[in-house]
Amino acid sequence: MTLHQFFLVLRARYGVVLLVLAFTLTAALAASWLIPSKYTAQTSLLVDVRTPDPVAGAGMSGVIAPSYMATQVDIIAGDLVAQRVVKMLKLNQDEETKAAWQKATDGRGTLDSWIAKDLQSGLLVQPSRESNVINITFKGRNAENVAKVANAFAQAYLDTNLSLKTEPARLYATWFDEQTKVSRAKLEDAQARLSDYQQKAGIVSSDERVDYETTKLAQISTQLTAVQGETTDSQSKRNARGDTVAEVMQSTLINGLKSDIARLEAKVNENNVNLGVNHPLRQRAEAELASLRNRLATESNRISASIETAYRVGKDRERELQAAVNAQKTRVLGLNKQRDELNVYRRDVEAAQRAYETVSQSASQTRLQSLTNQTNVVRLNTAMAPIDPSSPKLSLNLLIAAFIGTLLGVGFAMVLELMNRRIRSTEDIMQMLDLPVLASISSNGVKRRMVGGPGHLALPNGSPA
Template sequence: MTLHQFLLILRARYPVALFILVATVLAALGVSLLLPAKYTAQTAVLVDIRSPDPLAGTAVPGVVAPSYMATQVDIIGGDRVARQVVKTMKLDQAPGIKEKWQEATEGRGELDAWLAGSLQQGLDVRPARESNVINITYKGNDPELAAATANAFAQAYLDITLALKTEPARLYAEWFDEQTKASRAKLEEAQARLSQYQQKAGIVSSDERVDYETTKLAEISSQLTTVQGETTDSQSKRNSRGDTVAEVMQSPLINGLKTDIARLEAKVQESRSRLGANHPERQSLEAELASLRSRLASEVGRVTNSIETTYRVGKDRERELQGALAAQKARVMQLNKERDELNVYRRDVESAQRAYETVTQSASQTRLQSLSNQTNAVRLNTATPPSAPSSPKLLLNLLIAAFGGTLLGIACAVLLELMNRRVRSTEDLVQMLDLPVLASIVSSAGTARLPGSHRLTLGRST
């Protein structure tokens, strides 16, 4: 179909299109006049997602900002906020509201839920583009009621946001209070065990017995080492020959006796060479030599006995020190064991103290959060009653009806033409008969006419 054919169809069937256009516009006018007037009130809240929590010190990351804003929009449009608005505006106490609910639902469900659903039908919540502002729009029949409802939704959102922040903190605070009591009981129990063990073991907080007993053990060990060295030396002297002992060799008396004996032996030898065996001088010298030798043996024996005595005394002292060393070791080990057990009790007390401090700190923080009255959302403005209705928009509806009626009229004209096809131009003959046009007769009005009927029967004659 060419444009010329289309225009010819419209010119031929314009009454139908005009009728449909007029009917559509009149229908839109009637509907617009019959529809009740709607008033739209709007308020806005600002959600500051970048401000950190003054108690927790955390802020919402910028990456999750879109989802965070979407969550806030869902909260405003949710049932909890709507129910809060019902309670705030006392809509459930309005006269005749229960009868309407009974009539609409036949008593099924809850009145608050039905009212909340009715409010949500006129609510429109949209975040502003590229900002943290959320626009709350409410449409109703009464301008005062629409403004009050929009403001009620904004305030309910602020209250619910604060409740969502403080209610978990309050529950956590109650839980932490119980944990604080349990931690305090464990700390007191650990401190009691520590004090009881200190009293039982006789250990004071500044106990210095371990250092004293350790020093004493070192002294006994040193004495034992010294005595063992002396005993070993005495034993070596005891096993040596008497005249080779250092005390014997270094004794002035013994050395003097040896000198006297050597000198007297020389005299005895001389007297033997010149005096007889019975000579009194010779016998006197031999008697004096025997006496000196007896004194020398006596002195050597006395030194040897002294070494023997020193050895026995050293062994006795060594055994005594060994016993004292073993007893002191046992005492030090017992003290170390007591101190180790005491340290275990102390570590239990320190662990319980740290746990108690951690729980106490968390309990204080959650308690402060439960008492908070600030959120990161704030109202930017207050909705005011609109002076003019937002719908129905008469001019806009008539324009839309005119545009739609025009399209519908044209469509109906074309549809009627297709259902009852007429020959309105030479192009129609060419397309239908597939024959060339040899001539056309033009009327005096300048319009092409064909002889006979304007209705064309499809087909080809022989």
């Protein structure tokens, strides 16, 4: 069917199209009048995902903001918020509502859940595009009620959001309080062990005591080294010949005696030549020489005896200092061992102190979080009772009905045409008879146009010749 044939059919059956269109418009008008009016109220919430938490001090990155917003939308549209709305508005205390629930469910389930499901059917929660604003829209039959319910959903979400934030913190605070008591007990036990060990070992200041004893050991070791040097020197002098010892060689008295002996020896030798054996001068000189030699020997022996005495005293002193060094070394090692054990107790105390401080800080933080009354959600506006209903919209319904009625009318006209086909143009004759049309004559007898090819004449009225 060509477009020309289509319009000819519509022109012939325009009454059917108008009838169907009129029926559709009438039905739409009747439905618009019969359908109960519904009102829509809307409130908006701002979710600030970048404001840092006043207690934790950490903000939320914008990367997770989309998922966070989707989560908040699901919470608002969830059962928890809806049931909180039921309790806030005391909808579960209405006798008519109870009767309707009993009739609809025969008492199965809970009244709050049933009312919450009914509220959720009229609820629409949508986040704004490219912003952190969430719009809460509620549709119902009563203008005052829809505003109350929309505001109640907003407030219930604020309360739920705060509860979701504070309830885990409250549970954590209770747990941290218990852990704080345990940590405090461990700290006190570690401090008690440290104190007992200090009292048992008689330690006041371990580091100062060890430093003092170490210094004392160094001093004794220095004295021992000096005494050992002196003893070694005395031993070398003791083993040497008496006249080669430095003290003997450097003694003024011995050197003077040696000079006198040398002088007397020279005199005795001279007397031996000049005087006889029994000469008194010779005998006196020899007696003086013998006396000087005895005195020299006595003095040398005295110096050797002093060296021997110094050697023996040095050895005794060396043994005493060696024993003192060994005793002091043992004392220092014992103090070091005590200090190591003391450090173990100190580290236990420090570890217990750090654990207690960490748990105490976490307990304080969670306790503050459990007591907070602020969230990162702010109400931007309050839903007001609408003046005009949001549905049904008469103009929109009539427009839709006109479009649908036109389509139905055209369709119905085409169906009637196909069921009872009429000849309305030369194309219909050519299609139905499969014969060429020679000419067509209009009602005023004027030749209009040629149709087909050579030998085909079309006249103005569109009827076949």
